[in-house]
Amino acid sequence: MSDLLDHPAAIRPGEELDLVRLEPYLREHFPDDRGALMASQFPSGHSNLTYSLWLGTRELVLRRPPFGSKVKSAHDMSREVRVLSKLHSVYAPAPEVLHYCDDDSVIGAPFYVMNPIHGIILRRHVPSGLDFPAEKARRLSESFVENLIRLHRVDYAAVGLANLGKPEGYLERQVHGWTERYHGSKTHDYPEVEKIAAWMQQHMPATGKVSLIHNDYKYDNVVLDSNDITAIVGVLDWEMCTIGDPLTDLGTTLAYWVDAADPEELQENRWGPTSVPGSLKRAEIVHEYARKTGTDPSQIAFYLAFARFKLAVIVQQIYYRYQQGLTKDERFRSMPATIQMLLRASLHTAQTDRI
Numbered sequence: 001m002s003d004l005l006d007h008p009a010a011i012r013p014g015e016e017l018d019l020v021r022l023e024p025y026l027r028e029h030f031p032d033d034r035g036a037l038m039a040s041q042f043p044s045g046h047s048n049l050t051y052s053l054w055l056g057t058r059e060l061v062l063r064r065p066p067f068g069s070k071v072k073s074a075h076d077m078s079r080e081v082r083v084l085s086k087l088h089s090v091y092a093p094a095p096e097v098l099h100y101c102d103d104d105s106v107i108g109a110p111f112y113v114m115n116p117i118h119g120i121i122l123r124r125h126v127p128s129g130l131d132f133p134a135e136k137a138r139r140l141s142e143s144f145v146e147n148l149i150r151l152h153r154v155d156y157a158a159v160g161l162a163n164l165g166k167p168e169g170y171l172e173r174q175v176h177g178w179t180e181r182y183h184g185s186k187t188h189d190y191p192e193v194e195k196i197a198a199w200m201q202q203h204m205p206a207t208g209k210v211s212l213i214h215n216d217y218k219y220d221n222v223v224l225d226s227n228d229i230t231a232i233v234g235v236l237d238w239e240m241c242t243i244g245d246p247l248t249d250l251g252t253t254l255a256y257w258v259d260a261a262d263p264e265e266l267q268e269n270r271w272g273p274t275s276v277p278g279s280l281k282r283a284e285i286v287h288e289y290a291r292k293t294g295t296d297p298s299q300i301a302f303y304l305a306f307a308r309f310k311l312a313v314i315v316q317q318i319y320y321r322y323q324q325g326l327t328k329d330e331r332f333r334s335m336p337a338t339i340q341m342l343l344r345a346s347l348h349t350a351q352t353d354r355i
Contacts, residue, residue, distance in 0.1 A: 005118060005119065005120060005226060006042070006118075006119070006120065006121040006223070008040035008041055008042050008043070008051070008052035009040060009041060009042075009043045010040060010041070011039065011040060011041040011051070012041060012043070012328070012329055013328055014067065014327065014328040014329075015041065015049055015067060015327075015329075017039050017051060017062070017107055018106070018107050018108065019037055019039060021105070021106050021107065022037065022039075022106060022107055023037040023055075025101065025106050026053075026055055026060075026113075027055070029099050030055055030058060030060075030099075033055040033056045033057070033058035034056045035054075035055065035056025035057060036054075036056070037053065037054070037055050038053070038054045039051055039052070039053050039054075039062075040052045042061075044121075044123065044220065047066060047237070047239065047314075047318070048063055048064065048065055048066060048080075048237070048239050049063070049064050049065070049066055049067075050062070050063050050236075051063075051064075052116070053113070059116050060098070060113045060114070060115070060116070061095070061113065061114050061115070061116045062111055062112070062113050063077070063080070063111060063112055063113075063114070064077070064107060064109050064110070064111040065077065065109050065110070066321065066327065067326060067327055076239075077100065077102075077109075077110040077111060077112055078100065078102060078110065079164075079239075080112070080238050080239050080241075081097050081100040081112045082161075082164075083161065083164065083238050083241045084096070084097045084114070084238055085097050086159045086160045086161050087154070087159065087161070087212075087238075089159070090154055090155075090158075090159050091150070091151060091154055093117075093147065093222075093223075093232055093233060093234050093235040094235060094238065095114045095115065095117060095234065095236065095238075096114055096115045097112055097113075097114045098112075098113050098114055098115060099112060099113050100112040117223045117233060117234035117236070118223075118226070119223035119224050119225055119226055119233050119234060120223070120224040120225075120226050120229060121219075121220055121222070121223055121224070122219045122220065122224065122272050122273055123219075123220045123271075123272065124270050124271065124272065124273065125273055126273045126276060130229070131229075132229065132273075132276065133278070134276075134277040134278030135278060136229055136230055136278070137273075137276050137277065137278030137279045138278040138279065138280065139230040140224070140229060140230045140279075141274075141278075141279050141280035141284075141285070142280065142288065143230050143231065143232055144219070144222065144232070144253075145280070145285055145288045145289055145292075146292070147222070147232045147235070148214075148217055148249065148250070148253065148289070149289065149292055149293055151211075151212060151213075151214060151217075151235075151249075152211040152212065152213070152246045152249065152293070153211070154211070154212050156211070156212040156243060161212060161243070162243070164212070164241070164242055164243050165242035165243030165244055166243070167207065167210040167243050167244055167245075168207075169207075170207055170210075170243075170244040170245055170248075171204055171205065171207055171244075171245060171248070172204065174244070174248065174306070174310075175197070175200045175201065175204065175306065178306075178309065178310045178313045179193075179197045179313075181313050181316075181317060182312075182313045182316055185313075185316050185317045185319075185320035186316070186320075187316070187319060187320055187323055187336070188336055188339070190339065190340065190343050192343035192344060192346065192347045193343065195347055195350075196305065196309050196343065196346050196347050196350060197309075199305070199347075199350045200302070200305065200306055200309070200350075203299075203302050203350075204302070205247075205299045205302055205303075207244075207245045208245070208247075208295075208296070209245070209246055209247075209295065210243060210244065210245065210246075211243070211244075211246040211249075212241065212242075212243060213241065213242060213243070213244050213245075213246055213248060213249040214235065214238065214240070214241055214249055215240035215241060215242060215248070215249060215252060216237050216239075216240050216252060217235070217249060217252060217253045218252075218253060218256035218257075218271050218272060219256070219271065219272025219273070219274065220271055220272055221235060221236045221237045222234065222235055222236070223235070223236065245303075246293075246295070247295065247297075247299075247300065247303045248303055248306070248307070250285075250286070250289055250300070250303065251300065251302075251303025251304050251306060251307035252307045252310070252311075253285070254282050254285065254286070254300070254303070254304045254307065254355060255304060255307035255308045255310075255311050255342075256271045256272065256274075256311075257272075257274045257282050257285065258270045258271075258274050258275050259274070259275055259281045259282055260275040260276075260277075260279075260281075262275070265341050265344075266341070266345065269338055269341055269342075282304075282355050283355060286300050286355065300355055301349055301350070301352075301353045301354060301355055302350075304346075304349050304355050305346045305347075305349040305350040306346075308342050308343075308345045308346035308349065309342070309343065309346040311342050312338075312339050312342035312343045312346065315335050315338050315339050315342065316335075316339050318332055318335060319332055319335035319336060319339065322335070
């Protein structure tokens with residue numbers, strides 16, 4: 001199974017770390033680790049950048065903001081460190097932070113280092129050689145939902161995260177804020193945007209329960225046990241974690257989740273192998289979540305429509321950086337098609353009230 005583990009690759013051009021400055025800094029804070037500093041990059045992320053470091057025999061993972069980002073609040077390293085430092089002790093899948101650096105002179109931006117979490121990460125397709133029959137796919141789907149519920153049950157006040165977000169007016173701020181972010185990074189005219197924005201204003205639910213939410217919970221942000229593919233050992237990418245309506249978290253998961261019967265344009269934009277035989281369908285995920293939490297799912301279509309809109313805006317922000325020449329990552333070139341697809345899917349959910 002070692003060949004199926006998530007591995008780093010060469011660092012993308014334009015995203016190199018300044019090892020000349022980084023190495024003495026790390027040696028100051030990890031004085032017992034000797035040997036050369038070597039760096040590579042985990043290639044699949046689209047926002048904050050993640051690197052694999054070896055300081056002699058010591059393995060570390062480094063996270064820093066993307067180059068050229070205009071949205072500083074979306075890449076607040078200190079906030080991400082605060083979340084993980086409080087959360088790891090009560091929610092083991094959260095990574096363990098070892099050190100935070102707020103001195104931009106080291107690598108040009110704040111960063112933190114953490115212990116690695118080894119395991120398998122499922123991306124768009126099931127890896128070749130992975131035994132993934134229908135019964136395992138179903139059990140993983142169920143574990144995936146159970147793990148989200150486990151996060152939502154964390155007593156965030158008891159662990160010192162009560163001030164992480166403002167639950168009052170959360171949905172209103174989210175709808176307004178993501179609409180503003182779209183206009184702040186606009187590169188194309190998408191007629192769906194104004195229609196979706198107006199619909200969300202008219203159909204916004206009242207916030208009920210409040211919990212700690214991940215805000216980007218999907219298959220390629222979870223690390224699976226290489227000895228038991230149905231067990232989750234890590235949850236990654238906590239940059240958008242906050243206190244808010246847990247149904248927005250569920251809605252985000254649904255926005256990433258593509259059913260086998262979905263149209264081709266959704267199939268072409270899967271973020272994980274969610275349509276393989278045995279996988280729960282979106283409606284079954286909602287049913288499981290509602291059954292185990294006692295949540296009323298009657299307005300879940302709003303949360304899915306909003307989540308697809310939010311994802312479209314996130315992709316728009318990334319594409320804007322690429323268009324402005326602030327990143328040279330060629331994966332971003334084709335993003336307008338993904339933005340258009342997500343906006344169409346959001347509007348379709350709004351107009352049909354179906355997930």
